[in-house]
Amino acid sequence: MAEQRPGEGELDVSGWTCPVPLRRHQRVVLGHGGGGVLSAELIEHLFLPAFGEAARTATLADAAVLELGEGVRLAFSTDSYVVRPLVFPGGDIGELAVYGTVNDLAMRGAVPLALSTAFVLEEGLELALLGRVAESMGRAARRVGVGLVTGDTKVVEAGHGDGLYVNTTGIGLVPRGVDVRPDGARPGDVVIVSGPIGLHGIAVLSVRDGIEFATEVRSDTAPLHDLVAAMLAAAAGVHVLRDPTRGGLAASLCEIAATSGAGIEIVESAVPVPAEVEAACNLLGLDPLHVANEGKLVAFVAADDADAVLAAMQGTEVGAGSVVVGRVTADHPGLVVARTALGATRIVDRPLGEQLPRIC
C-alpha cells in the first residue's frame, strides 16, 4: 500500500474498502449460533459431511417429516434454548422452549402430539427460579394441549452454564392431504407475515446490561399451531410456512428463496415493524428484518387462496396482525429483493452471524 502525504504526491485510495469478515474459524464463535450464514456453513461443511449417509434424509427445515407407511406422517423437531436473561419482558425460557418446538412442528402443518424436556442446570441455580420455569412450561403445554412425556436432567459445575439450558424435542402428526414444505414456493405465490416483527429480539436485548429503553418492548412468544390449523382449513394452497426466529424474517426468506429456487420480492413499507422496534434498531444500527421473532410465521400461499388464508389468519388471536408483504417472482431466482420506501430496490441478505450493534 503506497503511503504518501497529500502535497507530496498521490494518495493511494485503491485499497479503500471495508475489511472482509473472517470466515475460516478454528473454533466455534458465537456467530455460529446466530441463524445466519455462519450457522448454515457449520451445518453444510461440518455436520452433514461428518454424518455422511446417516444424514441422507436430513432436512434444513424447522422439522423433519417421517413417512411411517399407510399414509401416516410424523413431524419431528428438536431445539435447545439458551436465552439470557432467563426471564424477559413478555416471556421466559420455559414457555419459549415449549412454544418454540410446537411452532417448528406447526411449520410442517403438523398437529403437536408430545414433547420431551431436557434440562442442563448450573450448580447454584435457585430452585425457585427453576420452579418458575417448570411451571411456565406446564402452563404453555396445557395451553397447546401437548404432553410433556419424558425428560432428562443434568447439572454442570458453577461457571459452566448460564444457569439453565432447556432442550425440547417434539413429535406431531401431519394431517392427510397437508404438504407444507420448505422448498414449496412458486412464482405467483403471495407472501404473508402473521404480525409485527422484531419484538422478541428487541425485548431480550432491552434487558441486557447497558441498554435501557424508555418504553418496555415485550416478546411475542406464542404458539402458532391454532393459526396454522385455521390457515390449512381455509384453503389448500399453503405452500410454505416458516417460523422466523434467529436471523429474523430475512434469514427465513433467504432460505426459502434458496431452497425453492424462487425469487422473492417484498415491499418494505408493507412489513409491519412496530415503532419501538424501529426506534431500537435505529439506536443500535440493526436491521429489523434480522431481529428474532418467537410468535410469528411467514407463509407462501397460492395467489388464488391468499385472500381466504389471510382472512383466516386475521380471525385468530395470534394472527390478527397478518398482512401481505410481497410475492414470489420468476425473476432473480434464489434472491430476496426489497422494494424500498422510495421505490428503489435492495437485496435482502441473511445476517452473517450474531447481531452486532453498529457504532456508525
Place this chain on the structure above:
Amino acid sequence: MKYLSEFRDPEIAQSLLARIEAAVTRPWAVMEVCGGQTHSIIRYGIDQLLPEGLSLIHGPGCPVCVTPLEMIDRSLAIAARDGVVFCSFGDMLRVPGSSRDLTMVRAEGGDVRVVYSPLDALAIARDNLDREVVFFAVGFETTAPATAMAVHVARREGLGNFSMLVSHVLVPPAIGAIAASAASRVDGFLAAGHVCTVMGSAPYEPLSELHQVPIVVTGFEPVDVLDGIRRCVRQLESGRHEVENAYPRAVRRDGNPAAKAMLDDVFDVCDRRWRGIGVIPASGWRLSERYASFDAERRFDVADVQVEEPARCRAGDVLQGLITPDECECFGGECTPRNPLGAPMVSSEGACAAYYQYRYQYRGADG
C-alpha cells in the same frame, strides 16, 4: 417518532429527486463521507433513483473499516491476556486482524464484552477492581466526546485498572487528502452531520476554499441525504464552492463548545494510518500526556505490528467507479459470494455481489 417519519417521507423524497433531476446538466460525482449515510443510501436505494450522470462515491467514513490493521492486532493481543476484560463496540468484533478477530479471541477464552458506551466500560472497571479493563476507543469525532468523558472520570476517580486503546480518526484531514489526490473523481462532498454536531461546520471552510469544492453538512435520513445531494449539485451547477449546512436541526457553525473543550483536554492530534488508504497526517487523536497513564498501548507495551494486506482485490477501484466488478481479474473465479476477497462481494448489497447474482450467475456460470 413523527419527526423522524417526515425525514423518510416518500413524497418529500420524490420532490427532492425531481429537483435534483431538473438541476443536473452534466455528470457529477458526489462523495458521501459517512458510513451512516452510505447505509441509508443503500437501504433506501437512493443511488438507483438519481439521474444518470450523477454518481455517488462511498467515502471512508466507517471508523470500523478504516481502523488500521496494527491497531486491530494490538486489540487482539491485549484482549487475549489473562486478567483483562476487553470492552468494545459490537461492530469491531468481526473486523479481521492479521489472522483472527475479537470473536475468535473470545472463543479462545478471552473476556471480550460488547458495550454501548465507554461509560459502560468504566462501570465494569469499578465492578472488577482486580482486573484490567480496557476500552477500544474507535470512531470519528462523534464518539470521541464519550471516550474523553470516560477517561476524564477515570482520572478523577483514580481508577487504576481502567485504560483505553485509542484509535480515533478525524474527518476533515481525510476529506483534504481525498480532495488533493489526483486519482480522486470527487466533485463535491457530503460531510458527516453527527461529526459536525460536535465539531461544527467551520473546520470545513478552509478545505472548501483550498480545494474549490462544495462541502454540504448532511444528515442521515433519506430526505436529509437527498437534500444534501440537491444542495451540492446546485453549487456545482452554479460554479460555487461553499460550506453549506443542510442539517441545521443538529449542527451549528461552532459545534458543541463543551465537548470540544473536553476533547482538547484529553486528546492530542497525531498522524494516523487509515486501513486501505495509508497514513494521513494529523488525522487522528491519541491520549494527551496528562492522560498517558490510561493509554493501553503503553500500559500493555503492545508490539508495534506492521502488516501488509493482500491487494489482489480491486474493491477500491470498484467503489470509486474506476472499473466495473467484472473487470476485476478475481471476479467470479477466485472471488465469489461464497469466497469473497473484498467487502463488496461479502454483502449482497455490495456492488460485486449484486453484479455476480444479477449479471453473471444466471448467465450459466457456476453459482
